[in-house]
Amino acid sequence: MANTLYYFPPCPFSRKVRVFMREKGLDFSLVEENPWRRRKEFLEINPVSQVPVLVSDRSVIVDSQAICEYIEEVCGGEPRMGKSPYERAKVRRLVYWIDCRFYHEVTRYVINEKIAKQYTKHGSPNPNLIRASMSNLQSHVRYMEHLINTNGWLASREFTLADVALSAHISLLDYMGIFPWDLSPTLKEWYSLIKSKPSFSQILGDRIPGFSPPVHYAQLDF
Amino acid sequence: MANTLYYFPPCPFSRKVRVFMREKGLDFSLVEENPWRRRKEFLEINPVSQVPVLVSDRSVIVDSQAICEYIEEVCGGEPRMGKSPYERAKVRRLVYWIDCRFYHEVTRYVINEKIAKQYTKHGSPNPNLIRASMSNLQSHVRYMEHLINTNGWLASREFTLADVALSAHISLLDYMGIFPWDLSPTLKEWYSLIKSKPSFSQILGDRIPGFSPPVHYAQLDF
Numbered sequence: 447m448a449n450t451l452y453y454f455p456p457c458p459f460s461r462k463v464r465v466f467m468r469e470k471g472l473d474f475s476l477v478e479e480n481p482w483r484r485r486k487e488f489l490e491i492n493p494v495s496q497v498p499v500l501v502s503d504r505s506v507i508v509d510s511q512a513i514c515e516y517i518e519e520v521c522g523g524e525p526r527m528g529k530s531p532y533e534r535a536k537v538r539r540l541v542y543w544i545d546c547r548f549y550h551e552v553t554r555y556v557i558n559e560k561i562a563k564q565y566t567k568h569g570s571p572n573p574n575l576i577r578a579s580m581s582n583l584q585s586h587v588r589y590m591e592h593l594i595n596t597n598g599w600l601a602s603r604e605f606t607l608a609d610v611a612l613s614a615h616i617s618l619l620d621y622m623g624i625f626p627w628d629l630s631p632t633l634k635e636w637y638s639l640i641k642s643k644p645s646f647s648q649i650l651g652d653r654i655p656g657f658s659p660p661v662h663y664a665q666l667d668f
Numbered sequence: 669m670a671n672t673l674y675y676f677p678p679c680p681f682s683r684k685v686r687v688f689m690r691e692k693g694l695d696f697s698l699v700e701e702n703p704w705r706r707r708k709e710f711l712e713i714n715p716v717s718q719v720p721v722l723v724s725d726r727s728v729i730v731d732s733q734a735i736c737e738y739i740e741e742v743c744g745g746e747p748r749m750g751k752s753p754y755e756r757a758k759v760r761r762l763v764y765w766i767d768c769r770f771y772h773e774v775t776r777y778v779i780n781e782k783i784a785k786q787y788t789k790h791g792s793p794n795p796n797l798i799r800a801s802m803s804n805l806q807s808h809v810r811y812m813e814h815l816i817n818t819n820g821w822l823a824s825r826e827f828t829l830a831d832v833a834l835s836a837h838i839s840l841l842d843y844m845g846i847f848p849w850d851l852s853p854t855l856k857e858w859y860s861l862i863k864s865k866p867s868f869s870q871i872l873g874d875r876i877p878g879f880s881p882p883v884h885y886a887q888l889d890f
Contacts, residue, residue: 494811505754512761519753531741532727539734546768589716 449474452488452499454481455652456561456621458553459510459545460498461614466514466607468645470521474500482566511541514607527607537601540593540608544615548586553615555579556622564656580624591632599636613640617649623660627668634668642666671696674710674721676703677874678783678843680775681732681767682720683836688736688829690867692743696722704788733763736829749829759823762815762830766837770808775837777801778844786878802846813854821858835862839871845882849890856890864888 451467451474453460467474479488481495492499492508500507500516507513518527528534556579559571590612593600601608616637619625627634640646650664662668673689673696675682689696701710703717714721714730722729722738729735740749750756778801781793812834815822823830838859841847849856862868872886884890 505757507754507757507761509757509761509764511764512757515760516753516757519756531738532729534741535727535729535731535734535738538737539729539731542731542733550772 447502450477450501451475452477452479452491452497452501454479454497456557456618456654457481457497458549458614458618461617461649462545462607462611463498463500463510463513465610465614465643465645465649466526467517468648469526469610469643470517470523472517472521480565482562511545514541518607526605526610528602528604533602537606537608540601541611544608544611548612548615551582552579552586553618556619556624560622561654561657576624580626583619583626584629587626587630587633591630594632594636605640609636609640613637613646614649617646621652621654621659621663622657638666638668641668669724672699672723673697674699674701674713674719674723676701676719678779678840678876679703679719680771680836680840683839683871684767684829684833685720685722685732685735687832687836687865687867687871688748689739690870691748691832691865692739692745694739694743702787704784733767736763740829748827748832750824750826755824759828759830762823763833766830766833770834770837773804774801774808775840778841778846782844783876783879798846802848805841805848806851809848809852809855813852816854816858827862831858831862835859835868836871839868843874843876843881843885844879860888860890863890 449467449472451460451463453464453476455478464476479485479497479499481488481497484495489495491501491506494508496508498510498513500513502516507516514527518525528537555575559575563569563571590600597603599605599609600612616625616633620637641650653659671689671694673682673685675686675698677700686698701707701719701721703710703719706717711717713723713728716730718730720732720735722735724738729738736749740747750759777797781797785791785793812822819825821827821831822834838847838855842849842859863872875881
């Protein structure tokens with residue numbers, strides 16, 4: 447199976463798929479794609495110009511969660527979405543929470559206000575929206591800490607796609623130097639375990655033009 | 669298996685699960701739950717006070733898509749999420765698009781501005797936000813019409829969860845009398861096929877306090 451993943455370095459959904467595919471031991475090549483550029487050849491693959499997109503042989507699969515579900519179905523290896531229908535329900539519920547609610551209340555503002563405006567050279571960040579996202583982040587942090595304290599990992603005793611999804615969003619906030627680590631010792635410990643996984647190492651090498659990460663970004667012990 | 673679904677009549681995610689469970693031939697009882705009321709007994713089941721919630725024997729399953737995936741895994745009957753991993757990827761991708769993008773760009777404004785403000789008796793609808801959602805709706809309508817014209821149903825030649833998800837959102841907009849049927853003959857024909865399904869009939873009997881549906885809302889031929 448020849449796999450090509452179209453990804454964009456700051457995109458948390460691209461990060462989620464990259465880590466998940468490595469975690470599942472899948473070989474794939476990467477094509478960097480800036481979705482705001484709306485490149486003609488990419489629009490032919492995905493008319494809505496959204497990343498990530500997996501092209502697996504001739505099948506085009508759009509959407510990070512559709513890609514992860516597909517990989518979990520067709521690849522062998524350790525299950526990473528739970529071992530029973532009920533466990534999978536718990537993993538999925540958290541992944542949707544992170545990819546919809548956490549994204550819309552936190553990460554989206556950071557991407558739209560800081561990164562998009564830098565990439566497109568159009569406008570400057572609205573500090574009120576950044577402040578709102580940081581305020582929203584606090585209640586998410588408390589909820590995620592509660593889950594980790596209860597379950598060990600986010601959804602269960604096992605490391606699952608829910609952990610991958612959250613760490614993908616957090617890695618972007620951390621790259622931008624705005625994650626409040628001092629507020630969340632449990633999340634800090636959880637994230638340092640994820641940082642040390644071979645599947646995560648490539649993310650820590652990413653660079654976003656116009657933004658330098660803080661010194662601790664790639665340090666396993668931070 | 670004893671199944672209880674906590675639902676809220678105007679909630680498109682509750683509507684999606686109700687139709688999907690009937691489509692799969694599942695027996696269940698309904699408990700109406702207004703999530704804005706934050707009822708103590710309901711918070712014990714779901715601390716974030718989000719509907720729908722399925723309680724199946726003693727398992728609590730939160731999130732409409734987690735519920736539908738669970739049902740598809742544990743129930744027999746005709747598959748409604750695609751028959752192969754690749755078909756399932758296409759169905760899931762559209763369901764996420766509808767439940768995230770369509771919801772955040774269209775339905776959410778209608779719920780927050782019109783329905784929530786009526787239920788909570790707090791504030792009046794912001795006409796700019798309603799106008800923005802109606803403008804966003806137009807590009808979604810064009811995209812969905814393109815998909816139906818290409819595939820027959822939304823994701824494929826078969827009626828799937830993608831059709832259920834979209835019809836759940838549209839049924840709410842139609843109840844509120846704001847769906848532009850004259851702009852979309854293809855969607856109108858598609859929706860009238862869905863309206864005639866026994867799995868959908870209960871939705872057409874729903875009433876939302878403070879709002880009367882237009883006369884055509886429950887008519888199969890409209």
